[in-house]
Amino acid sequence: MxxxxxxxxxxxxxxxxxxxxxxxxxxxxxxxxxxxxxxxxxxxxxxxxxxxxxxxxxxxxxxxxxxxxxxxxxxxSYPGGLTAYINTARKLLADSKTGKNPYDGFTPSVPSGEVLKYGDDNFVQFEEAGIKDSRKAAFVLVAGGLGERLGYNGIKVALPRETTTGTCFLQHYIESILALQEASCSLAGGNCRADIPLAIMTSDDTHLHTLELLEKNSYFGMKPTQVKLLKQEKVACLDDNEAHLALDPRNKYRIQTKPHGHGDVHSLLYSSGLLKVWHDAGLRWVLFFQDTNGLLFKAIPAALGVSTTKQYHVNSLAVPRKAKEAIGGITKLTHKDGRTMVINVEYNQLDPLLRASGYPDGDVNSETGYSPFPGNINQLIFEIGPYLEELTKTGGAISEFVNPK
Known part of the structure; x- marks a missing residue:
């Protein structure tokens, strides 16, 4: 012994x-x-x-x-384990305490991109390209939250998208993906039998309710094998600026925990092996979207068409945004050491960043009537090969900065 x-x-x-x-x-x-x-x-x-x-x-x-x-x-459940979690927390807390500017050394500029106008010839061409390639895509719905801020106690994807039919968001999303699946196979011709996969990231709060909604409605027409639920794990709460883990006040033998952020979806796709399964099956794209955006699928095919036509590794779908509007702006940042990246800069940080970087008026509308920095709606398209390669290098973590091709 x-x-x-x-x-x-x-x-x-x-x-x-x-x-x-x-x-x-x-x-x-x-x-x-x-x-x-x-x-x-x-x-x-x-x-x-x-x-x-x-x-x-x-x-x-x-x-x-x-x-x-x-x-x-x-x-x-955390890339790098508790050691990485605590070390990262300490660094972020220390930076916050000293007022360190996360954009120190970076100069902002307007990102390049394709401006699409719904229904014009350019939009239609990209849309056709996106529909054609959608049979090579997998969709990922981030749905870990409840509708409490909306005065609703249930899961947000069960809310009605509109009041005429009462169709819920999840039904709308699944029916939209199935419509893309049918249209894509029709364009492909031959014996196309693509089943576009859908992964849904849930939480302890939403997992069982989401599964129940799917089963009660026969998956809204999807094959159950097409849908994969990935439940995000919780992370430890911190007690102070030294990143001491917080004990549960009701139990001295338990750590107090909380849901992690939306970034968990990347580590979940990687650690579950699902991303590799998709890659090995010959899929090319992974499309991320949020739980309550009913208009999104009117733009997704064209956005995917931009990715496949321009051969982008990463593509972010954005919307026109009024200057100083309370929505993050997609911004290109260039560091003095030569690094460049495209990132969502929160609205309360964008204006002072611009003023400090030679834009005396800060975030202002252009002649179009909108800010040159479009609004972030948390819809991303990744090319699966480079995406999987990046996650493999980091063990499932992904940088908060999105580096386009």
Missing amino acids: TSTADEFSKLNISADWASTAPNLHKNLSLLSSQQVELAKVLIEMGQSHLFQHWAEPGVDDDEKRAFFDQIAKLNS
Whole structure:
């Protein structure tokens, strides 16, 4: 039988660490070697406060083991584990505390792109190209939120898109994808049998309700095999600017958690293996869209047509935006070291960024009556090969900056 000292030796832990978490030290015999390894991570990351209120061995032992079950889940669900999560949080908190400008060294400019006018010849040509290529696409719906801000207690995708028929958003989205599927195969001719896949990112709040809505309505005409639900995991809450993990006030053996951001969808697609399945099946595009934008599918085919015609690795669909309107602006940033990138800059940051970069009037309307910086609507198109390659390099993480081809 291995002694605690032997476990310390195997894990390169000095016995001195016990002084920082004496209550944990007393309970090490309850833990597996994997749990001791996680304990080492927590202590090295300055989280010894988590064990301050642990009871003596023989008291709450099952709760202590459950604590490490939760830690293991939190560690595995974040790219780079808890070490990366805590280090990233500390850097962001430190930057915020000192007022560090995230755009320091960058000069903003108007991004290049294709301006489409609904229904004109140019729009129709791109739309036809997009419809043709849509059989090579997969759609990803980010639907992890409830409709509480709208005064609705259910999932947002169950809300009616319009009041005439009461068609809900999810039905509208699925029927739109099926229409694209049919039109694309019609253009392809021959024996085209494409089933365009749909992945839906859910959360603890929405997962079962989304599944129930689909099953109750026979997936609104889609094959159940076409639809994949990916549930985002929660991340640990932080207690202070030093990124100490917060204990649940109702249970001293649990970490308080919260839903993570929409960026989880990238790590979920990667870690689930779904992105590789799509890539190996010969798909070319991944299209991301949000849960309550009923007009989106009027523009998606043309936007996809732009991507396939221009051979873009990344394409962001945007809308006309009034200067200083409370919506983020798509902006090209050029760093003094030569890097360039296209990013959504929040409206409250865009105007001061422009003023500090030689635009004395800041964010103002052009002769078109709109700001030169179009409005972000969180609709992205990725070419699957470069996208998968980037996620493979980072282990499922993606930069907040979107670098176009």
